[in-house]
Amino acid sequence: MVTAITQGIKVSVEATYQGKYSSPHQHHFVFTYQITIENNSAFTTQLLRRKWEISDAGMDTKIVEGDGVIGQQPILEPGQSHTYVSGCNLHSGLGKMKGSYILEKLQNGQLIEVIIPEFQLIADLFDN
Template sequence: MATATTEGIKISVEAIYQKEFSNPNLHHFVFTYKVTIENRNPFTIQLLRRKWEIYDAAETLKLVEGEGVVGQQPVLEPGCAHTYLSGCTIRSGMGKMKGEFYVEKLNDGKLLTVIIPEFQLIANIFNN
């Protein structure tokens, strides 16, 4: 599991290779990743946007940006956490992801950039 804390917001990410949905012969490797966002601040935040950088050993960098996460813009009170599951596909079976969340402090409207730590995407095609 990869973790990072920025501006009092802890991000934890765990990636899992999905062998049953992958087809290595067709260069199609599916991964899910579980992200937990913990607000360790004394103020409430709202996640507005996200930006992902997806690196595949077989391709160049792919950028994915958009509003919220899986259709939501969660509000996190002090001490609360939000967990969600998402996924991606890569062609080589080896890659990595990292990114940023853009959150707003609801008490004063200040925007914060929160680091999503880099994590590995490795297809364990023999044991998984």
Template structure:
């Protein structure tokens, strides 16, 4: 697990390779990532959008933007957390992702970016 804190918001990431959905012969590798966003700050915040940098070994880096996370724009009061699982398809068995969430502090409407730590996407057979 990797973890990063920005302005009291803790983002933790755990990854998994899904061998049963992958097809190495066709350069298709499926990964999931579980993200926990924890508000250890003093203010209620809302996650508005996400921005990802996806690095696929040997291929061009992709950038992905979108509203919320898996269809939600969660509001987190101090001490609350939001957990979600999403996925990524790569053309190689090695990759990595990182990015940021744009959040709004509810009390004053202030927008700020929360960094998502860089995490590796590695098919287990590459670890030997």
């Protein structure tokens, strides 16, 4: 698990290779990742947007941006957390992801960029 803290917002990520859904001989590797966003600040926030940089070994880095996470724009009061699971497909069994969230402080409308720490995507070819 990797973790980053930005202005009291803690982002923790754990990635898992999904061998059951992958086809290495067809260059199809499936990974899931669980993210927990904890609001350890004194302000209420809402997650508005996400931006990912997805690197696949030997290939170009892909940028993915969009509103919210898995169709949601959660509001986090101080002390609250939000956990979700999403996934990524790679053509190789080795890659990495990192990114950021844009959150709004609801008290004053200020936008903050929160770092999603870089994490590795490594296929365990013995995992079936």
